[in-house]
Amino acid sequence: TQLLEQSPQFLSIQEGENLTVYCNSSSVFSSLQWYRQEPGEGPVLLVTVVTGGEVKKLKRLTFQFGDARKDSSLHITAAQPGDTGLYLCAGRAPGGSQGNLIFGKGTKLSVKP
Amino acid sequence: EAGVAQSPRYKIIEKRQSVAFWCNPISGHATLYWYQQILGQGPKLLIQFQNNGVVDDSQLPKDRFSAERLKGVDSTLKIQPAKLEDSAVYLCASSRNTAGYTFGSGTRLTVV
Numbered sequence: 238t239q240l241l242e243q244s245p246q247f248l249s250i251q252e253g254e255n256l257t258v259y260c261n262s263s264s265v266f267s268s269l270q271w272y273r274q275e276p277g278e279g280p281v282l283l284v285t286v287v288t289g290g291e292v293k294k295l296k297r298l299t300f301q302f303g304d305a306r307k308d309s310s311l312h313i314t315a316a317q318p319g320d321t322g323l324y325l326c327a328g329r330a331p332g333g334s335q336g337n338l339i340f341g342k343g344t345k346l347s348v349k350p
Numbered sequence: 351e352a353g354v355a356q357s358p359r360y361k362i363i364e365k366r367q368s369v370a371f372w373c374n375p376i377s378g379h380a381t382l383y384w385y386q387q388i389l390g391q392g393p394k395l396l397i398q399f400q401n402n403g404v405v406d407d408s409q410l411p412k413d414r415f416s417a418e419r420l421k422g423v424d425s426t427l428k429i430q431p432a433k434l435e436d437s438a439v440y441l442c443a444s445s446r447n448t449a450g451y452t453f454g455s456g457t458r459l460t461v462v
Contacts, residue, residue, distance in 0.1 A: 277456075340393045343391075
């Protein structure tokens with residue numbers, strides 16, 4: 238069974254601080270996605286990374302896919318209260334069907350003003 | 351473009367009762383997914399449809415859960431009879447290709 242471990246599980250920081258959250262697995266994924274989920278809403282796709290070592294930036298968010306395509310990180314610079322939410326990583330197994338998207342348990346981020 | 355619509359938003363039922371959830375995907379999205387998200391966990395795929403055919407239902411508890419997508423557009427997920435452990439948010443998502451999913455806001459089910 239492929240598992241995605243996310244850490245930390247909870248993170249509470251002050252506005253303006255930087256942070257990094259991690260998504261790790263012992264399995265290889267053909268691609269990995271990051272989602273943000275706010276209370277009472279469904280997850281919203283932030284980014285998809287496909288190539289080992291790939292780095293993508295989305296404003297203050299930087300996403301990196303590990304060289305071996307087993308892990309990923311999300312770094313937020315100068316966090317703002319609007320960044321508060323549950324950050325989920327989701328991986329697709331090589332050769333898996335389009336629906337074979339495995340989610341981690343998420344990192345719950347709280348940014349205080 | 352309109353998002354994925356789900357109803358109801360909330361449902362409270364007693365154990366052993368039946369419940370149904372409805373999903374209308376984004377127009378033109380051939381693939382539709384139902385996920386179960388238990389509090390404190392990530393979403394877990396229950397079933398995937400490609401048009402009106404089932405692609406993957408390996409994690410669907412078929413003794414009590416059923417789903418259909420008769421005309422390849424709307425979908426219904428049913429639980430009969432419900433158990434306490436079915437309390438969760440049921441998320442519907444759709445996609446046009448493998449690029450990414452668009453999720454609905456979900457239905458929060460509480461079984462008492």
